[in-house]
Amino acid sequence: MPMHIAGNPQQLTAQQRELIDLAATLGREKFGPRAARYDRDATFPFENYDDLRAAGLLGICVPRAQGGLGADFATYVMVAAEIGRHCGATALSYNMHVSSTMWAGFIADALDMTPAQRADHEANRALHFGRIVNEGKVYSQPFSEGGAAAAGKAPWGTLARPVDGGFLVSGKKIFASLAGAADFYGVLCTLDRPGATQRDSLYLAVAAQAAGVSVVGDWDPLGMRGTVSRTLLLADVFVPHSARLMPEGLYWQAASRFPHMFATLSPTYMGIAQAAYDFTVAYLRAEVPGMPKVLRRMYPTKQIAVAQMRVTLEQTRALFLQNARDAAVDPDKDTRMRLFAAHYTIMENAAALTSLAIRTCGGQSMLKTLPLERLYRDSRCGSLMLPWTAELCLDRLGRECLYEAGERDEAIE
């Protein structure tokens, strides 16, 4: 039996066990066998999305009342990690889709809104959730712009100008995973008004077919090639009021009060870390299909290397699972710091584990006929992802370790 992504499945709920098993079956039978082709061609895995749709997994975090599976944060991240174990690119783009439903769903539910905002939000999200659950539509989440906004240091450069019935949206989003594949792009932008700040954020579902939307540029990256994260251009795109995935300003509140909303990028890399370990064990036991039956497990150096990998994997999983349990509104400072430590650890350990896997298995293991070199390239992308790159996690963690809220150095005599 392959190791369970959650370590001990006995501690999971029935729904968690069922959905993780479903993801494992899809991963083993469908996504894994297709992964090399999508990676080689740098094309979008539409077939995998057909399978996710048929399995009901596009609505994993859509509330049950709206026809979804109603999964919570912990359930989602474990399912995503299991998918990442078989195809990192599918897991990463799936995260962009699911995040849209999570942000508009249980995260929005945990935040403060006026009764009027809440009613407005209920009406809008019913439209979006209905599209996903009933029509199988796919959403994405382009927020990166190449400036300081995605790191949370400046307002979005993409602007939404109020007009009759909605907004005219203009801007440019880089690394827009699912570019050309999503039905709706969940665009973060700034309400265009004098003196607008980060608090004037808007989160709008822009129809891929709307006039003024275009996808440009090449896509030939090192890793995560199946995400097809090309550049999205928006030129005076009309977007109706009902396109709001969150009320005006709520994204800012969410980012400040529910920081785990960004931690959904790391489960993919938890899955890749697990896959690197799985491969190494199979390789040393001469159980990789298509490879000559040469045992390598009897060498003490291999045993030590695989033990090191297991230690790193279990450390990674422990923080991953703790993070899954911690996600809630208004975490205290220690929880927030553990979140940065966990995110950093998962992203960096995934890259370290794939690297050690190649060193341990040896030259033949990095041939393109085997998955390890793809895992190695995909894993490298994790710690580059904004808003929490490895550098920015350290930056925030270091500052918060040494400063309490509001403290200034000049106050210390």
Ligand SMILES: Cc1cc2nc3c(=O)[nH]c(=O)nc-3n(C[C@H](O)[C@H](O)[C@H](O)COP(=O)(O)OP(=O)(O)OC[C@H]3O[C@@H](n4cnc5c(N)ncnc54)[C@H](O)[C@@H]3O)c2cc1C
């Ligand atoms: C495979 C893949 C898929 C992606 N998919 C999406 C997607 O679907 N949607 C999306 O919005 N984005 C996506 N991204 C983009 C990603 O989140 C980053 O925005 C992107 O990698 C940033 O690249 P950059 O070179 O412009 O970063 P820069 O902004 O130039 O930053 C470079 C580095 O400088 C550091 N840095 C940046 N700002 C600060 C600061 N204020 N203080 C200190 N250090 C800082 C960070 O460590 C960062 O890694 C994806 C990226 C990859 C690799």
